[in-house]
Amino acid sequence: MTVIRLTADQLLEFIEELADLLTDTVNGGASVGFLSPLDRDAAVGWWRGRAAALSEGGLAVWVAYAEGRIVGTVSLAFPDKPNSRHRAEVVKLMVHREGRGRGLGRALLATAEHAAAEAGVTLLNLDTETDSPAESLYRSAGWTRAGVIPDYARTPSGVLRPTTIFYKYVAVGEASEPALSR
Numbered sequence: 001m002t003v004i005r006l007t008a009d010q011l012l013e014f015i016e017e018l019a020d021l022l023t024d025t026v027n028g029g030a031s032v033g034f035l036s037p038l039d040r041d042a043a044v045g046w047w048r049g050r051a052a053a054l055s056e057g058g059l060a061v062w063v064a065y066a067e068g069r070i071v072g073t074v075s076l077a078f079p080d081k082p083n084s085r086h087r088a089e090v091v092k093l094m095v096h097r098e099g100r101g102r103g104l105g106r107a108l109l110a111t112a113e114h115a116a117a118e119a120g121v122t123l124l125n126l127d128t129e130t131d132s133p134a135e136s137l138y139r140s141a142g143w144t145r146a147g148v149i150p151d152y153a154r155t156p157s158g159v160l161r162p163t164t165i166f167y168k169y170v171a172v173g174e175a176s177e178p179a180l181s182r
Contacts, residue, residue, distance in 0.1 A: 001066045001104070003111050008055040011047065014063065017070040019043035025094040026156050031129040032092055036156035053077075062111050064095075064104055071099040074108040076116055076124075088116050090126040093134065105137050117170040124170060129155065130162040143168045 004010075011018070019040055026038040034042075053059035058080060064072035072095040076088045090112050095104045116124055128134040130148055139145070143166040152163035 001064055001071075001107075003062050003064045003108065005115070006054065006061045006063060008051045011051050011054055011061060014070060015044055015047050018047045018063070018073065021070055021073060021094055021096055022046065024096050028097045029156055030094065030134070031132065031153060031155050031161065032094060033153070034156065035154060035158060038156075050075075060112075060115060062108060062115075064099075064108055066099065066104075071096045072104045072108050074112045076112050076121075078119075078121075086121060087123040087125065088119075088121045090124055093126075105134070106141060109137070109141055113168070113170050117172050120172055122169060122172060123167060125165065125167045127152070127163045127165050129153070130164045135164055138166045141168075 006014070020043075022032075022034070022043040023038045023040055025032055026034045026043075027036050029036070034046075050059060050061065054061060058078050060076045060078070062074050063070045072093075074093045075091045077091050078088050079085065090109070093105060093108055093112075095108070113124065125146075126138065126143075127149075128138060146165040146167055148162050148164050150162045151160040153161065155161050
């Protein structure tokens with residue numbers, strides 16, 4: 001398994017595989033901002049819309065490869081305001097259903113944490129559906145629960161659910177090396 005950071009050109013090159021991953025994630029019940037069934041063309045369009053932010057440095061995207069295909073991804077969103085450049089948001093941590101339970105989510109999260117620290121970011125935040133498997137991952141990876149917002153977002157099936165907000169401090173130059181290569 002290999003993890004690489006994508007350029008905007010690479011994102012466009014792999015857009016079909018990224019769309020497959022997004023549709024698998026959403027149609028498998030993970031709450032990552034979309035309703036099910038997610039149309040593949042909509043998934044392609046969503047990823048295409050990320051290319052500009054990637055080019056401009058407001059977004060960093062990593063993909064995990066195994067057996068010749070993309071099996072997971074994670075992104076960091078960097079604020080553009082001068083007073084918030086010390087932080088970033090972990091967004092769209094996704095693992096294909098066939099790849100779950102193998103530590104891939106943890107490895108992708110560690111990759112994002114390490115890259116954030118290398119970029120001078122000291123504080124990360126994220127949100128996830130309360131009581132989801134992802135929430136357990138973040139807790140076990142040392143993230144701190146900041147609170148819960150009721151009825152924050154709809155699940156892929158359309159049910160309103162609460163979200164848990166997490167944060168984690170990462171020390172610049174002291175982040176542990178991710179489990180997979182970048």
